[in-house]
Amino acid sequence: MHLLLAIDGSQASAAALHYLARLPFAAKPKVTLVTALVGSFTDDVGLPLGEAEENAASETAAEAKAFLESAGFQCEHVIEYGHASKIILDKGKELDVDLIVLGAHGHSAAYRIILGSTANFVANHARCPVLVVRPHESPDADAEKFKVLLAYDMSAQAKVALQQMLAFDWPADATLTLATFFEKPQLIDEEDVYDAETLSEASKTLAEIRGKAKVKCSTDQIVREAKHIGDGLRDLSIEKETNLLFLGDTGKSALARFFLGSISRHLLHHVQASTWIAREKQWK
Numbered sequence: 708m709h710l711l712l713a714i715d716g717s718q719a720s721a722a723a724l725h726y727l728a729r730l731p732f733a734a735k736p737k738v739t740l741v742t743a744l745v746g747s748f749t750d751d752v753g754l755p756l757g758e759a760e761e762n763a764a765s766e767t768a769a770e771a772k773a774f775l776e777s778a779g780f781q782c783e784h785v786i787e788y789g790h791a792s793k794i795i796l797d798k799g800k801e802l803d804v805d806l807i808v809l810g811a812h813g814h815s816a817a818y819r820i821i822l823g824s825t826a827n828f829v830a831n832h833a834r835c836p837v838l839v840v841r842p843h844e845s846p847d848a849d850a851e852k853f854k855v856l857l858a859y860d861m862s863a864q865a866k867v868a869l870q871q872m873l874a875f876d877w878p879a880d881a882t883l884t885l886a887t888f889f890e891k892p893q894l895i896d897e898e899d900v901y902d903a904e905t906l907s908e909a910s911k912t913l914a915e916i917r918g919k920a921k922v923k924c925s926t927d928q929i930v931r932e933a934k935h936i937g938d939g940l941r942d943l944s945i946e947k948e949t950n951l952l953f954l955g956d957t958g959k960s961a962l963a964r965f966f967l968g969s970i971s972r973h974l975l976h977h978v979q980a981s982t983w984i985a986r987e988k989q990w991k
Contacts, residue, residue, distance in 0.1 A: 708736035710806040711799050713791070713825075715742060716767045719810025723840040724771050726981060727808050728778045731853075731876045738775055739802055740768050740784040743794035761786055792828040799833060800990045808838045830975060835988040836871060840981045853881035853924075856949040858940050858974070860887060861912065864955030868985035872953045873920055881924040884947055885913045888939045891932040906930050937973035949980040956986035 712727060714720045727738070742764040768784040775782050787794045799807050811826045830837045857872050859865045869885075877883065887909045891901045900906065913928040920926060933939030944952055954971045975982050 708805045711804045713809040719812045722842040723810040726840045733876045735779045737781045742786045743791035791825045806836045811839045834990045837984045855883045855951045857953040868953045868955040871985045877924045884927040886929040888936045937970045944978050952980045953983045
């Protein structure tokens with residue numbers, strides 16, 4: 708497995724680095740650290756700004772590389788000049804990577820779940836899975852137990868997300884929750900069940916999936932109705948204190964197959980958990 712980690716020296720980038728190191732890969736992947744720089748003239752002391760930026764980027768990358776290598780990863784670092792989103796996607800295609808990891812840049816404490824433009828563009832346009840990592844405010848984030856939520860709607864994309872989630876060697880103290888939501892008509896009261904038979908069938912499907920899953924951690928399932936599926940999943944992620952959300956890329960047409968569906972896009976922008984956008988790799 709080969710993955711690309713975008714680094715820029717920011718808090719969000721550092722969070723992505725540390726989160727990546729914690730992920731329980733069955734086998735440690737190769738990691739290419741990518742830094743995108745914008746060329747300019749000179750800095751305050753008269754040095755060519757490109758050279759100054761490269762020096763700073765190399766120092767940051769050296770620390771990141773040493774950190775990942777101490778955790779068992781094989782790493783390399785590349786610096787490219789240009790727009791960050793284009794550099795990440797172009798490098799991902801060139802290297803035929805299996806996963807892109809990058810931090811989500813919140814604009815402030817009050818808007819910490821707002822997605823940065825680079826993360827948003829890459830999540831929508833990459834032709835491989837993308838992991839968008841949210842900076843965590845807890846000082847014990849590196850020791851936090853994994854609380855994973857999979858949004859499962861029985862579609863082909865959801866099955867890809869399930870497969871990618873189960874590819875990890877989750878530790879015994881992790882929790883995997885499979886959740887299926889069905890849309891409820893607006894005129895139905897919140898406490899009333901609209902389609903009990905459909906809920907029952909979905910519960911059987913999730914139970915069957917859990918029974919076949921070869922994991923050493925605990926699993927759980929939730930089947931609910933909601934007037935807005937995205938809001939229902941967002942509220943569930945808060946209820947479960949989710950720190951990693953798996954979503955299928957639900958593009959609806961051949962032309963838009965690399966664009967997120969409305970529910971996945973809604974969740975990517977509104978959940979506080981790190982989010983894995985699952986899709987088959989299709990760079991070529």
